[in-house]
Amino acid sequence: MQPKMRHTLIAQFLLFPLFASIAAAEALPAGDEIARRINARNEGEVVSRFVTMAMTDRGGTERVRETKSFRKYFGKEKRVVIFYLSPANIKDTAFLTYDYPEADRDDDQWLYLPAARKVRRISASDRGDYFLGTDFTYEDIRKETKVGIEDYAWKTLGEEMIDGHRCFLVEQIPVNEKTANELGYGKVQSWVDAEIWMMRQAKYWDVAGNPLKTSQFKDIKPIQDIWTAHQLISENHKTGHKTVFTFKDVDYGRNVKDEIFTEDALRRGF
Helix, strand or coil, X not given: CCHHHHHHHHHHHHHHHHHHHHHHHHHCCCHHHHXXXXXXXXXXXXXXXXXXXXXXXXXXXXXXXXXXXXXXXXXXXEEEEEEEEECCCCCCCEEEEEECCCCCCCCEEEEEECCCCEEEEECHHHCCCECCCCXXXXXXXXXXXXXXXXXXXXXXXXXXXXXXXXXXXXXXXXXXXXXXXXXXXXXXXXXXXXXXXXXEEEEEECCCCXXXXXXEEEEEEEXXXXXXXXXXXXXXXXXXXXEEEEEEEEECCCCCCHHHHCHHHHHHCC
């Protein structure tokens, strides 16, 4: 073998892992493209459902809340309302959110507390607060299975299998300190199903860089041709507290009146 040919083959052998890794990286969609595909996924124009919220503390004590939830799109604007049905001490509490499509417009959120007979407006700076004793923030509740593209810088880290499904692993870093403090997250890693563009798992770190919580989307299957998670689990690694949302009687075809998504409806119920 000629020396020149031998050197060429050696160089190709040494460089092959580098070329392979570059090719693999190029084959993966960019992080912001994955985020756009998540938000473009069909979740139905309207949905109604019962949601059981089970919260368990470190000592094993469980509290259960029964709720009725509705969501409806008004053009590109998404509105979600949740009415608490039981237990008695929280019955008739209600939450309403307007998720606007404009990136430079703060979303609106209201909470009705029957004991005070008062509707409280929730500031955008409070969106990282936890929602009524759960391990989900007001922002988590508002976004549901969507993501805040403008809140993060997105980076694809690779591929992993979650529950037997091929997923893209995406890292999300808040765009600035103010956003991180509002969200309560310093970093998020999400595992996004490569076929249905739906998150199957997400891990969160606090603004100090400490592990905060892990959320899982379970029992994902289609209802009326729309992929739907029937259970959502979030476990706080700092407190040992755990929340499980179980969705029942999910209906994407029901006629939901516009009037249910108003402050007046929070007071009177559905």
